[in-house]
Amino acid sequence: MKREYHKWYSHNLERDMELLIFGYSGAKVLFFPPRMGRFYDYENWKVIAALEPKISNGDLQLFCVDSIDLESFYNSFKHPGYRIYRHIQYEKYVLEEVLPLANLINRNKNIISAGCSLGAYHAVNVAMRHPHLFCKVVGMSGRYDLTESKGYFNDLLSGFHNDFVYFNMPNQFLKNIEDPDLIQKLNKMDIILAIGKEDSFLQSNYTLSNILNEKGISHQFYEWDKEAHKARYWRKMVGLYF
Secondary structure (H helix, E strand, C coil): CCEEEEEEEECCCCEEEEEEEECCCCEEEEEECCCCCCCCHHHHCCCCHHHHHHHHCCCEEEEEECCCCCCCCCCCCCCHHHHHHHHHHHHHHHHHHHHHHHHHHCCCCCEEEEEECHHHHHHHHHHHHCHHHCCEEEEECCCCCCCCCECCECCCCCCCCCHHHHCCCHHHHHHHCCCHHHHHHHHHCEEEEEEECCCCCHHHHHHHHHHHHHCCCCCEEEEECCCCCCHHHHHHHHHHHC
16 A cells, blocks of 8 residues: 655644655545544554555545644643634645645545544534535544533633634534525535444534534434444444545
């Protein structure tokens, strides 16, 4: 299986960023790591190995991006306004630096956004905000409103709210969209949500699914046994949903 390591200085983030690429052709997958995760986690956890047949056959090419969660949502030392600002910079890095690299390397027009845990939030958020760029989005064990507290998981914006927060929380901005063109673009995407029935984020997934149903946006929702919020489950999910 072809594997490439890339590192460059991001002008959007003003720091070095790294990523791993697996495969040589096929649909391009932007794969976001879990909460406070790194670009190599899925490889270490054998999630990439679970996709080896599809990668080696040229069906998929994975771009495993790094996260800056410790500088954005999990940066408790910074004001929440800075946290969401840093997240917006991260999205710009993905759209203006990672995607152009992917398109330069691979001319396949199909781009998939995917992730697990907080990576699912990143994947779903960027796809819902820019549906014209993606043919598919897969959110596994995700949380789609980071301002809600649930169990051990706190509001990551500490009660702070503004337009930037609103337009980066899928369960907030999607319920108010009315633009038929945007709804049509969302409806063209293959949207897959998967969550464990004992996962703390189960209700967040139900909320998103209900919003999509209300807007007439087709999607697939899968509820797994137990919590299913671990790498051994994600290895099975990617084989089914990618």
